[in-house]
Amino acid sequence: MSEDLTGLDTFPKLLMHHAKVRPERPAIREKDLGIWQTWSWGRFAEETRALAAALAAQGLKRGDHMALVGDNRPRLYAMMCAIQCLGAVPVPLYQDAVAAEMAFPIQNALITHALAEDQEQVDKLLEILPQCPTLAHIYFDDARGLRNYAQPQLMSYEKLLELGRDALKRDPAALDAEIAKGRGEDAAAMLFTSGTTGVPKGVVLTQHGLIDRSIAAAELESLGESDVVLAYLPPAWVGQFIFSLAQPMVTGYCICCPESAETVMSDMREIGPTYYFAPPRVLEALLTQVSIRMEDASRLKRAMYRYFMAVARSVGGALLDGRPVGLLDRLLYRAGDLLVYGPLRNVLGMSRVRIAYTAGEAIGPDLFRFYRSIGINLKQLYGSTETSVFVCIQPDGQVKADTAGPPVKGVELRFTPERELLIRSPGLFKEYYKNPQATAEVKDAQGWFHTGDAGYVDADGHLKIIDRVKDVGKLGAGPNAGTLFAPKYLENKLKFFPYVKEAVAFGHERDKVCAFINMDMEAVGNWAEKRNLAYSGYVDLASREEVGELIRECVEQVNADLAADPELAGSQIHRFLILHKELDADDGELTRTRKVRRRHVAEKYLPLVEALYNGAKSAHIEVQVRYEDGRTGMVSADLAIRDARIFAPAAAKRAA
Amino acid sequence: MRETEMTEGRLQAAERAHRIGGVILAVESVSLSFGGVKALSEVSFDVREHEVRAIIGPNGAGKSSMLNVINGVYHPQKGTIRLQGREFNDMDSHEAAKMGIARTFQNIALFKGMTVLDNVMTGRNLKMRASFLEQALWYGRARREELEHRRAVEEVIDFLEIQHIRKTPVARLPYGLQKRVELARALAAEPKLLLLDEPMAGMNLEEKQDMCRFILDVNDHYGTTIVLIEHDMGVVMDISDRVVVLDYGRKIGDGTPEEVRGNQAVIDAYLGVAR
Numbered sequence: 063m064s065e066d067l068t069g070l071d072t073f074p075k076l077l078m079h080h081a082k083v084r085p086e087r088p089a090i091r092e093k094d095l096g097i098w099q100t101w102s103w104g105r106f107a108e109e110t111r112a113l114a115a116a117l118a119a120q121g122l123k124r125g126d127h128m129a130l131v132g133d134n135r136p137r138l139y140a141m142m143c144a145i146q147c148l149g150a151v152p153v154p155l156y157q158d159a160v161a162a163e164m165a166f167p168i169q170n171a172l173i174t175h176a177l178a179e180d181q182e183q184v185d186k187l188l189e190i191l192p193q194c195p196t197l198a199h200i201y202f203d204d205a206r207g208l209r210n211y212a213q214p215q216l217m218s219y220e221k222l223l224e225l226g227r228d229a230l231k232r233d234p235a236a237l238d239a240e241i242a243k244g245r246g247e248d249a250a251a252m253l254f255t256s257g258t259t260g261v262p263k264g265v266v267l268t269q270h271g272l273i274d275r276s277i278a279a280a281e282l283e284s285l286g287e288s289d290v291v292l293a294y295l296p297p298a299w300v301g302q303f304i305f306s307l308a309q310p311m312v313t314g315y316c317i318c319c320p321e322s323a324e325t326v327m328s329d330m331r332e333i334g335p336t337y338y339f340a341p342p343r344v345l346e347a348l349l350t351q352v353s354i355r356m357e358d359a360s361r362l363k364r365a366m367y368r369y370f371m372a373v374a375r376s377v378g379g380a381l382l383d384g385r386p387v388g389l390l391d392r393l394l395y396r397a398g399d400l401l402v403y404g405p406l407r408n409v410l411g412m413s414r415v416r417i418a419y420t421a422g423e424a425i426g427p428d429l430f431r432f433y434r435s436i437g438i439n440l441k442q443l444y445g446s447t448e449t450s451v452f453v454c455i456q457p458d459g460q461v462k463a464d465t466a467g468p469p470v471k472g473v474e475l476r477f478t479p480e481r482e483l484l485i486r487s488p489g490l491f492k493e494y495y496k497n498p499q500a501t502a503e504v505k506d507a508q509g510w511f512h513t514g515d516a517g518y519v520d521a522d523g524h525l526k527i528i529d530r531v532k533d534v535g536k537l538g539a540g541p542n543a544g545t546l547f548a549p550k551y552l553e554n555k556l557k558f559f560p561y562v563k564e565a566v567a568f569g570h571e572r573d574k575v576c577a578f579i580n581m582d583m584e585a586v587g588n589w590a591e592k593r594n595l596a597y598s599g600y601v602d603l604a605s606r607e608e609v610g611e612l613i614r615e616c617v618e619q620v621n622a623d624l625a626a627d628p629e630l631a632g633s634q635i636h637r638f639l640i641l642h643k644e645l646d647a648d649d650g651e652l653t654r655t656r657k658v659r660r661r662h663v664a665e666k667y668l669p670l671v672e673a674l675y676n677g678a679k680s681a682h683i684e685v686q687v688r689y690e691d692g693r694t695g696m697v698s699a700d701l702a703i704r705d706a707r708i709f710a711p712a713a714a715k716r717a718a
Numbered sequence: 719m720r721e722t723e724m725t726e727g728r729l730q731a732a733e734r735a736h737r738i739g740g741v742i743l744a745v746e747s748v749s750l751s752f753g754g755v756k757a758l759s760e761v762s763f764d765v766r767e768h769e770v771r772a773i774i775g776p777n778g779a780g781k782s783s784m785l786n787v788i789n790g791v792y793h794p795q796k797g798t799i800r801l802q803g804r805e806f807n808d809m810d811s812h813e814a815a816k817m818g819i820a821r822t823f824q825n826i827a828l829f830k831g832m833t834v835l836d837n838v839m840t841g842r843n844l845k846m847r848a849s850f851l852e853q854a855l856w857y858g859r860a861r862r863e864e865l866e867h868r869r870a871v872e873e874v875i876d877f878l879e880i881q882h883i884r885k886t887p888v889a890r891l892p893y894g895l896q897k898r899v900e901l902a903r904a905l906a907a908e909p910k911l912l913l914l915d916e917p918m919a920g921m922n923l924e925e926k927q928d929m930c931r932f933i934l935d936v937n938d939h940y941g942t943t944i945v946l947i948e949h950d951m952g953v954v955m956d957i958s959d960r961v962v963v964l965d966y967g968r969k970i971g972d973g974t975p976e977e978v979r980g981n982q983a984v985i986d987a988y989l990g991v992a993r
Binding site: 095096097206207209210321322324325328 | 868869872873875876877879881882884885935938939
């Protein structure tokens with residue numbers, strides 16, 4: 063970050079800058095038909111200009127909104143920049159959303175133009191056309207299967223591009239004038255947050271806010287044009303938007319689009335990104351895969367892995383932080399690097415990773431230390447859509463498993479008496495689109511953003527988040543009345559076990575804490591296979607007595623941990639049950655970013671919650687499920703309810 | 719649910735109808751016997767360009783024999799086969815492949831130890847012009863051709879959505895995917911006529927739906943004429959334009975799915991009760 067970017071206050075201006083100073087450097091790569099194809103900055107800018115001219119000819123104006131539905135593709139990002147060139151606002155939507163979920167953003171922002179990646183997305187948009195009469199133009203990237211579609215709204219990306227090239231030839235200056243009209247305070251993107259409750263809100267982020275935050279973070283990590291990022295998360299998610307549009311625009315680094323969701327692992331190995339982001343669940347899934355494959359390895363390899371991972375656990379983190387380590391340990395670690403960690407990083411595709419971030423939810427300390435111990439510089443950050451992501455980042459050498467690090471340059475933090483975190487930063491969003499009431503609720507007159515997260519700053523100046531303010535509750539009645547109940551904290555502790563995929567804890571104003579557990583099919587399935595436990599499917603496996611015992615052990619370990627903490631000893635989990643289906647975003651049980659919608663789950667599974675608290679041994683439940691093709695069906699099951707051991711605070715010390 | 723699927727299936731058939739052309743393959747009073755066993759007797763039917771044609775019938779009706787006759791594995795004792803107007807009586811399977819006929823097998827016949835990519839590449843075999851020496855020395859046409867063929871193969875891989883298993887040995891794949899790889903190999907030969915021998919046998923519902931979609935896509939996108947043998951009546955009725963019914967080596971019905979469904983001889987021999 064040594065380039066002078068003054069005066070370049072919008073993304074289109076930055077793009078034209080890169081096209082001038084580094085026209086031949088790679089801007090974006092895509093694996094197509096098995097081969098990585100590269101777009102240079104020059105080509106990226108050229109295509110963007112043509113698209114912008116075409117969109118102008120098609121009637122897209124300053125201040126309009128345009129939807130983009132699809133996976134990470136060069137064309138998608140070129141289109142986003144093209145929209146911004148005209149001063150219009152790109153609205154990326156989650157590509158796995160069902161059609162009905164796309165209707166709201168389109169109606170809300172009166173969207174007239176949309177880019178759809180393929181037939182699947184086009185079908186969804188056509189399906190909601192009756193509810194969205196404003197939608198007049200749908201451009202599609204992949205024409206496969208669309209040959210017989212005669213809807214007048216449809217136009218192929220190639221056709222659009224051709225249109226734009228012609229328009230550009232006729233009047234090349236018009237577009238430059240449009241780009242020059244852009245201002246820092248313009249809206250750069252509108253991202254819809256699903257929110258854990260209520261209707262989605264369109265978060266309007268400004269050019270200035272996104273650019274300022276991207277520069278601040280890029281300076282902290284000294285990102286430059288030689289860095290490489292794999293773009294594999296939904297473009298509608300603010301993190302992916304930052305890593306694959308905002309930051310490349312300020313640093314000139316290259317982003318790579320994998321071939322398909324299934325090939326991410328091997329594409330990552332081929333690309334070798336230097337800058338990487340993964341939410342904890344992805345890191346977890348990778349580690350699970352590694353563990354499963356190690357269990358199938360030869361005895362010698364298993365022994366080597368065990369031995370050197372123990373070495374890594376004891377000194378790996380210290381080496382990465384630059385703390386003093388004895389000579390013998392250094393040598394042992396070096397040997398381990400040669401035999402185990404190096405190859406392992408290679409398999410994970412992380413050989414060249416210089417900076418890796420994780421955020422979005424709490425990460426298990428064991429999981430976090432695993433990656434750091436094998437020499438991957440994994441760090442945590444704190445941020446949200448409303449703050450243009452970068453609020454706190456752990457700087458190199460100051461990495462802790464349970465904090466999010468100190469505030470990034472330019473950010474101010476404050477806490478209310480209820481421990482709610484307030485933020486003031488140049489990256490704060492402008493408003494919730496057409497929702498002044500919601501905006502006023504979270505953004506006060508002095509410009510503080512009320513995050514809704516409860517936390518505090520620890521002795522080293524690092525931010526620590528415990529839970530959502532509104533979720534932190536108290537136990538009512540009974541021997542533990544008044545005890546602090548932080549459901550997310552408990553759920554995360556449960557989820558740190560590989561066998562637990564999701565958990566939902568109940569306890570606010572109840573006499574004790576109880577929980578729903580979602581087993582992890584991959585881990586439990588593998589565990590069952592090792593024990594010759596035959597099962598026919600998810601429901602069958604989840605109802606097995608053996609699995610119940612397995613989960614009970616996990617719950618009891620959590621209880622033992624909790625007993626050691628005087629504040630939380632009263633919120634041990636008394637009773638639990640294993641759900642017969644996976645909580646799913648399609649059924650409204652998770653948000654699109656896979657966070658549990660606790661209240662919705664509690665309502666939907668009311669008979670189960672009641673059974674947990676009335677002492678029943680089992681409960682019957684019948685719920686509606688939504689299949690991937692949009693159809694619905696009913697699933698019913700009888701679930702066993704199990705008790706878990708409760709530890710007295712003193713007994714726990716011995717157990718721990 | 720069943721009902722809507724059926725209507726959709728018919729709609730798709732209707733949309734494609736205008737593209738169905740003239741007769742590409744004509745089978746005329748073909749008889750085939752093994753010693754005293756009459757596998758086929760006096761069977762005649764035709765296949766039109768771009769259509770999906772199904773051959774159905776109870777076990778041992780002669781369906782696979784019919785397919786084997788078409789692609790030259792068996793030579794019928796009587797009758798003629800006309801492919802695009804040219805008559806063939808003693809065609810072997812190599813010649814059939816050259817004529818643009820590709821097929822998949824009832825029991826998967828892939829090279830189990832080879833990767834998906836290599837397996838699909840074998841489908842291009844007949845299109846390779848480079849000599850043995852050029853291939854061995856990686857010289858002249860060999861290099862250029864390899865690139866060209868790889869591109870064609872990658873397009874098929876993309877079409878059938880098997881990118882993620884491109885480098886996986888076939889033996890490690892689940893059954894449903896192996897079937898898809900076999901289809902990919904057949905497609906790599908860019909056939910005019912594609913013979914599918916029970917493409918959905920042993921598949922679960924989801925795999926069957928996927929396969930149906932791919933068969934219709936292939937037919938629609940490449941315009942490939944498809945002849946398939948299938949036991950799943952739902953599938954046959956949904957995706958076929960016309961159906962031939964065999965029983966004990968004789969043709970007992972021929973027509974659109976609706977016609978066949980209402981044909982009394984077919985009902986008696988095979989379907990049992992009208993659905």
